[in-house]
Amino acid sequence: MIPGKFQIARCGMKGVAAVSADTSHAFGRHTHDQFGIGVILRGAQQSTSGRGMVEAEAGDVITVNPGEVHDGLPLGQKGRAWRMLYFDPAIIASPVRELTEGRTSSAELSYPAIREPASATCFLSLFRAMTDMESGNSDIEVQENLLLLLSRLIERRDQEPLGAPIAVDLARERINDDPTAPLSLRELAAIGGISQFQLVRGFSKVTGLTPHAYLVQRRLQLARRMIADGAALTNAALASGFADQSHMTRLFTRTYGISPGLYAAAIR
Structure with a gap:
């Protein structure tokens, strides 16, 4: 019996599992067949992984790759709380192709634990968008947050395409023409002939807002x-x-x- 509480939330995207946990349980060595990304909400933990021994505390983003052997030991008497999203590899493949401009659909999460407030905020927004069925969150919000989160957690090197400002103008005009339309990130990016991630990044630089926020x-x-x-x-x-x-x-x-x-x- 695992002391504490675990809650599995219904997710709006097939192939994604959402878990909220608050426990002092010490997990033995195990693996997942999914990518795991989460945030420690309270307390701290220590874990061994294929990327070495790591410690994570409240506010830190934690990750695990498919097949990676890891465990989890609470630091302190009161345990720790966290939220986690587990993604089937097929779900990650499409945004990875966007991030690498089609060069690959496979990737590895680079950091088992990272203290980066922007990544934590992005994850919590993604968790909310995927699990709050009554909030009216749209596909464009989910895809934006997933792309932005993965761009921070996967090491990559690329340059801003020369056509991005023009593509941003075209996407903004499409939104302005009919903001009530059920637009997708894929559609907005295709208008200017750039990737979805390039659109999100370029749009943010030009307008100060992501396409969804705009x-x-x-x-x-x-x-x-x-x-x-x-x-x-x-x-x-x-x-x-x-x-x-x-x-x-x-x-x-x-x-x-x-x-x-x-x-x-x-x-x-």
């Missing part, structure tokens, strides 16, 4: 105009591309500091 802002601006014109909140949410009113409300409040209902009352 799309959300355009939808929020549309919803705000509709609410100011007297549209019902439910109608404004659906007409501006959100999954439902609660999804719009959460993002509207986070962005503007006021709920759509209070905004409607104030503007009228």
Whole structure:
């Protein structure tokens, strides 16, 4: 019996398993047939792996490659808590091809433990997008976060393509033309003839936002105009591309500091 608690969350992507754990259990040597990426939320642990002995504490990103023998020993009396996503190798193959510009579909996660707040934030955003079935998260948000996360965890060398700024302009125009459309990262990248990762990186450099974040802002601006014109909140949410009113409300409040209902009352 493993002391503590484990929760396996339903994932929105086939071939991905999500685990939340809080335990003082000492795991023996074992392997997974999947890539594992996670974040320590509380406490610390020590583990041996095919990449040497490592220690990880709260805030650290931890990884494991398929077939890699590893264990896990808590440091301290209160155990540790973490979240983990396990990816079938086939799921990782496509973003790796994007990151290497088609040169390969196989890769190895380079760091068994790394202290990099941006990677941890990216992972937690990916975990939320994959496991919160009611949040209205889109495929573009999942793919963005997965690409950005893997780009930090897989060693690679490349240069920004000369066509990236033009491709960014084309993708931005596509979003502006109809921000309510169910766009995909693949479609936006194809417009400019660059890879999905090149688009995400170039878009962020040019606009300060990822394509998904830019799309959300355009939808929020549309919803705000509709609410100011007297549209019902439910109608404004659906007409501006959100999954439902609660999804719009959460993002509207986070962005503007006021709920759509209070905004409607104030503007009228």
